Amino acid sequence: MATFSAVTRQHILQAIGEHDSRGRDDFLGVYGFAPDDGYALLHEGRVYEPRAIVGVAHRYATGRLGIADEVAVDAATAVLRKRGFDVTEPAVATRTPVAAARPARAPRSTTRTSTPRTTTRASSAAPERVAPICPTCSMTLPATGVCDYCG
Template identity: 60%
Template structure:
């Protein structure tokens, strides 16, 4: 289970900078997150997916990417932590959440009965593999997985 106490404001800013550099689709694809429009970090007038940004910020802070399921399991704690770090977070209200759940169920039911349209967009490049980093000195680890400096 991921603990986010080691995630600082600087780690979140690093994650946001990478999100901006890569763009939303590549950022989510590289780190294996799915789009989450319900919870967002607002920084500089732009919205960022909270679970993805926090997961990558956890990687900057600890060297380990926090999986989406660990973040979504404790969204309230994640929102509180990000707000304590000085960021604005948008989240759905209780009424919107229940409507979203009903809408999601209806969409899932319609998908089951409606044939899926094929997508015409193809990605020409495979997502970049994320290099492992040392949790102590934050250098990229060699193929052995053992840090050359820390051992």
């Protein structure tokens, strides 16, 4: 089970930044997380999946991804709240569901611009390679595979 004591607000903000740059579906797909039913991290008017954000923030903090099976939704929400973030819980039948509060995506423009796009996007199906970890000191191993600290 992953512990999240090393995860700081800055690590969470890094994970949010990666989420914003990749997009929700790619972010969840790369790291193997599913959407959290009813739970939502709210930050600067945007909605994020709490477990995925904390799992990736754990990777920024320790070099090891907190995989979906290790990140419980209650632990993720507790970490996020301790670090000063707003997390909503599943709506009760008398309240409005959280999914309805999510902002709708703006429709894509169908008009073409005169300059062609030259960027290529990687496939979202391929998961990101997780760096190997030293079994003794839990530090990320360099490309040589030999720990710089343990030898």
